[in-house]
Amino acid sequence: MATTFYVGIDLGTSRTSIATSTGKRVSTVTCVGYPKDVISRKRLGKDYLLGEEALENRLALNMIWPLADGVIRDDERSHEATALLLKHIIAEGIPEKQEDDQINVAIGVPAQASIHNKQEIIDVTKDFVDKLLIVSEPFAVSYSIDRFEECLIVDIGAGTTDLCRMHGSIPDVEDQMTLKIAGNYLDQQLTNCILNQYPNVQVTPQIIKRIKEKYGYVSDVTDPVKVTLTELGIPAEYDITEILRECCLKLTSPISESIQDMVGTFDADFQQKLRNNVILAGGGSRLKGIDIAVEKSLVEYGGGDAMCVHDAEYCGSIGALKMCLEMPGNYWEQI
Amino acid sequence: MIAQGFSRVIGLGPLSGLSVFALIGIVVWELWKTNTDIRVVRTDSAEDKDNDERFLELNQKVATLLVETRDASRRIAQLQDSILELENTYGAQPISNAPLGAFINEAAKATKESAKKAMLKQIIDDNVALRKKIKLRLVSGGSKQ
Structure with missing residues (x-):
């Protein structure tokens, strides 16, 4: 008897996570590395490395980051890399799959992804996915936490920040907004500011990402943030407390403005309810104090309440999985 | 002293x-x-x-x-x-x-909640419509939008 497995996928610019109907949760960095030459090929013993393994061996690899701004880049290498990554992560999530078993998938995409972007996802998954549903990423978040009434989902990823007004039904086009200001933008700002203040320190994207994930904050007060960086290989401690706050605010300010836009253009009778139900998700929701910063930005509009989801990493994929599991069987047949 | x-x-x-x-x-x-x-x-x-x-x-x-x-x-x-x-x-x-x-x-x-059912139905309809559009684009050699 063939079994139908269900998978929810959050294909992100920086990280990809899946949740499966077998109870597995798998997450990896969205990158693929190909050996640079025959020596690295021989040392690594593989034609390509995926995720964290690729990142650890990146000096010997040509790294492909197949997504930009939340969608697959428009080149053959990126298509191939996305297919490899998804195929492997699904196989890791469902090792029990037999040949005649079926895999039904729901995958989240940025709220304003184009038809072309969606077509690319269908193309890269057609060899290992039997039925594929494409859903708006912020809607998957709202499905995961069962919040369909008036609320505003703000999904802060690496490539994009997606905003989506929920009002008890599937959100329309005007209920959704995609900003290209997200985690990667913050990384860039942080790199520039650190190099402005300490021109000779050595920083890499990975170092910046680690600093951001460990210390990132937008609150008014914090303990001093002192990080160890190197200058010509000599390590020293650098105080980046103010730099970090300024950069994080550069990320949250436009997001707060967009939240205000979304609230301001909503049905006036429900604006207050929307303001009081701002839900922050995605990696960016882990910035310390971001909920309070958003609440502060809403004060001049009459105040509001913001909360961060519990499980920022898997919230989207769990929502997508939940959709698969609750989908009536005859609906799937239409795809 | x-x-x-x-x-x-x-x-x-x-x-x-x-x-x-x-x-x-x-x-x-x-x-x-x-x-x-x-x-x-x-x-x-x-x-x-x-x-x-x-x-x-x-x-x-x-x-x-x-x-x-x-x-x-x-x-x-x-x-x-x-x-x-x-x-x-x-x-x-x-x-x-x-x-x-x-x-x-x-x-x-399958969910029994009618509101959820309606939302899931619309998702399916959107996905069916998306595939139709893609087919049309492939036939007409459409642009990447």
């Missing part, structure tokens, strides 16, 4: 040297005690801060454990459902014939 001079300077009058030394000793001892007390208070507040942080950390861990326990209970219930379903499906055959994947896989349970 020194003690008497000192007592005059600080305006204590003609006290004996021994009394002045005793007085200085008391003052020094008081200062030392105050200093020690301040240090104890500082250590206490540092410990309080540590304890607060530890308490917060423990609270977070308890919250995580509660979520995990809920998940585990839900999973156990799902597995029991799967076994029941497999028993019904396989009937007289031994259940051990069923593949492992079938045991651990959570069976789909």
Whole structure:
């Protein structure tokens, strides 16, 4: 008897996570590395490395980051890399799959992804996915936490920040907004500011990402943030407390403005309810104090309440999985 | 001599040297005690801060454990459902014939909520429409929008 497995996928610019109907949760960095030459090929013993393994061996690899701004880049290498990554992560999530078993998938995409972007996802998954549903990423978040009434989902990823007004039904086009200001933008700002203040320190994207994930904050007060960086290989401690706050605010300010836009253009009778139900998700929701910063930005509009989801990493994929599991069987047949 | 001079300077009058030394000793001892007390208070507040942080950390861990326990209970219930379903499906055959994947896989349970059903229907309709548009674009060699 063939079994139908269900998978929810959050294909992100920086990280990809899946949740499966077998109870597995798998997450990896969205990158693929190909050996640079025959020596690295021989040392690594593989034609390509995926995720964290690729990142650890990146000096010997040509790294492909197949997504930009939340969608697959428009080149053959990126298509191939996305297919490899998804195929492997699904196989890791469902090792029990037999040949005649079926895999039904729901995958989240940025709220304003184009038809072309969606077509690319269908193309890269057609060899290992039997039925594929494409859903708006912020809607998957709202499905995961069962919040369909008036609320505003703000999904802060690496490539994009997606905003989506929920009002008890599937959100329309005007209920959704995609900003290209997200985690990667913050990384860039942080790199520039650190190099402005300490021109000779050595920083890499990975170092910046680690600093951001460990210390990132937008609150008014914090303990001093002192990080160890190197200058010509000599390590020293650098105080980046103010730099970090300024950069994080550069990320949250436009997001707060967009939240205000979304609230301001909503049905006036429900604006207050929307303001009081701002839900922050995605990696960016882990910035310390971001909920309070958003609440502060809403004060001049009459105040509001913001909360961060519990499980920022898997919230989207769990929502997508939940959709698969609750989908009536005859609906799937239409795809 | 020194003690008497000192007592005059600080305006204590003609006290004996021994009394002045005793007085200085008391003052020094008081200062030392105050200093020690301040240090104890500082250590206490540092410990309080540590304890607060530890308490917060423990609270977070308890919250995580509660979520995990809920998940585990839900999973156990799902597995029991799967076994029941497999028993019904396989009937007289031994259940051990069923593949492992079938045991651990959570069976789909279509929602009965009409609002959710309507939303899922629209998602399917959107996906069907998307595929139609893609087909049309492929036929007409459409642009990448």
